[in-house]
Amino acid sequence: GIQVEQSPPDLILQEGANSTLRCNFSDSVNNLQWFHQNPWGQLINLFYIPSGTKQNGRLSATTVATERYSLLYISSSQTTDSGVYFCAVGVWGQGGKLIFGQGTELSVKP
Amino acid sequence: GAGVSQSPSNKVTEKGKDVELRCDPISGHTALYWYRQSLGQGLEFLIYFQGNSAPDKSGLPSDRFSAERTGGSVSTLTIQRTQQEDSAVYLCASSQDSRGHQPQHFGDGTRLSIL
Numbered sequence: 001g002i003q004v005e006q007s008p009p010d011l012i013l014q015e016g017a018n019s020t021l022r023c024n025f026s027d028s029v030n031n032l033q034w035f036h037q038n039p040w041g042q043l044i045n046l047f048y049i050p051s052g053t054k055q056n057g058r059l060s061a062t063t064v065a066t067e068r069y070s071l072l073y074i075s076s077s078q079t080t081d082s083g084v085y086f087c088a089v090g091v092w093g094q095g096g097k098l099i100f101g102q103g104t105e106l107s108v109k110p
Numbered sequence: 111g112a113g114v115s116q117s118p119s120n121k122v123t124e125k126g127k128d129v130e131l132r133c134d135p136i137s138g139h140t141a142l143y144w145y146r147q148s149l150g151q152g153l154e155f156l157i158y159f160q161g162n163s164a165p166d167k168s169g170l171p172s173d174r175f176s177a178e179r180t181g182g183s184v185s186t187l188t189i190q191r192t193q194q195e196d197s198a199v200y201l202c203a204s205s206q207d208s209r210g211h212q213p214q215h216f217g218d219g220t221r222l223s224i225l
Contacts, residue, residue, distance in 0.1 A: 096208040
């Protein structure tokens with residue numbers, strides 16, 4: 001099956017810093033989503049982005065489907081950005097089910 | 111409702127007992143998914159439902175697990191004869207379609223602990 005690898009596994013930032021999280025996948029996808037799991041365990045959808053670039057406030061994401069990777073950019077990080085960021089992909093012909101990466105755990109220090 | 115609702119939020123039970131977990135998706139969402147999150151396995155797909163089509167059960171780990179969706183809305187995940195390795199957070203998500211063309215929105219999960 002498809003493999004989803006996220007890097008780095010852990011990241012510690014000072015408040016105000018910028019960061020880039022990466023998601024590599026091993027096969028063609030028809031679906032790619034980024035999620036943030038906050039310290040209380042809630043999983044929030046950040047982006048639905050099978051290709052192209054999207055921005056939402058301080059967050060933006062880019063997926064280059066032909067090269068099988070996606071990037072999540074966090075600018076001017078805040079302590080509330082702490083948590084685990086997951087990339088999840090869906091494969092053609094398998095409906096909407098998502099295969100998740102192992103996540104990047106981000107800690108933003110004040 | 112405004113979001114995906116799951117109940118109970120926590121469940122503690124003894125090994126060998128049966129449990130039922132409930133999910134109420136976002137109103138109007140035709141696709142419903144179950145995942146589980148455990149320390150050793152990360153986030154794993156279990157099963158999904160789309161309208162009146164047969165569910166995709168390919169992620170269910172054993173025949174002790176089953177799920178149904180009544181009236182195209184509420185879903186129940188049932189685990190029979192629970193084992194300690196079933197301890198995990200069970201997450202439900204819904205989306206406007208199941209072809210992968212819409213974002214999935216998750217509930218807060220049910221934390222299941224098997225003693």
